[in-house]
Amino acid sequence: MWKLMLKLIQDNRELTILIAIGLLFLLLGFVGNGFHLQTITMVFSSAQIVILLAIGATFVILTRNIDVSVGSTMGLSSVIVGSLLNSGYDLTSAFLLTLCCSLAAGLLNGVLVTMLRIPAIVATLGTLGLYKGIMLLITGGKWIEGLPQQLKTLSEPIFLYISPIGWVLLILILTAYYFLTKLPAGRNFYAVGDNLQGAMQLGVHIDWVRIVAFSINGMTAALAGIVFASQIGFVPNSTGNGLEMKAIAACVLGGISLLGGAGNLIGAVLGAYFLIQIDTILVLLKVPAYWNNFVAGIVLLAVLVFDGRIRVMIANNLKLQRYARFLKEENSAGVEVKVRSK
Secondary structure, three states, rough: HHHEEEEEEEEHHOHHHHHHHHHHHHHHHOOOOOOOOHHHHHHHHHHHHHHHHHHHHHHHOOOOOHHHHHHHHHHHHHHHHHHHHHHHOOHHHHHHHHHHHHHHHHHHHHHHOOOOOHHHHHHHHHHHHHHHHHHHHHHHHOEOOOOOOOHOOOOOOOEEOOOHHHHHHHHHHHHHHHHHOOOHHHHHHHHHHHHHHHHHHOOOOOHHHHHHHHHHHHHHHHHHHHHHHHHHHHHHHOOOHHOOOOHHHHHHOOOOOOOOOOOOOOHHHHHHHHHHHHHHHHHHOOOOHHHHHHHHHHHHHHHHHHHHHHHHHHHHHHHHHHHHHHHHHHHHHHHHHHHHHH
């Protein structure tokens, strides 16, 4: 039974985080006011921003890079879309211009890393300050308020308690998953992160793949900024602060290897969902706000420790499977020697 469970988790790395999500909902059912479908969709609505950032971070991390400027890019995107809408632009024009600006921000990160050979952590730390500075220059350090109602209605539930933005996000998740797992262009991201020399020999354009990864990260940050402005209805000057860490944590929690070339987009999405689920359930259980970070840290640490132990057991199980044939041959050879000696 235990070996069967290990085999199941080995083939489906997202299963551990899915179990953790289920246990938290089970806790809410026993301790709180019961479990409802609306609770799942409420957590999903709250997690949309981190999910979008985790999708972009997945592409970058798969290529064995990291982007810590994504929170500032998201904040800049929120400011741009808010400023454009308040200046009289329609939703479509404002969204397209915001996506173009964030695409340029992602391209800059990619060029710094690939063309100028600056380490990703150093390059994106620099652009983190740059994008944050541009954001404050646009707003003058003030908040952007009075956003049009059209933007806010995009976050209002329409079907199964899910908003139009939520349905678009679900389609985006499925599309990105299909791209990464089924299409040759998507598999290139895994190849670059897993074996750089092997990818080069196969004819993969390493630099272009990395630039595309950073560009996708920029565009998902733009979408996250738009979602933030739609949900909140205004844009504070601190928008996006610290969210890059949540995006990276969601990826690691979902099984994306920081060494690149391994992991699953669905795992990153579930990791983002789990991180926000902790905060939401603490609110529903009426836990005092000053306990939130402590309890969330304990739960997250417990899941990571459990996941780490599972990884070790899976690695040992894989080694055992790999060398099982040789062990059988040694055992059979030992039996033959004993028989002959008798």
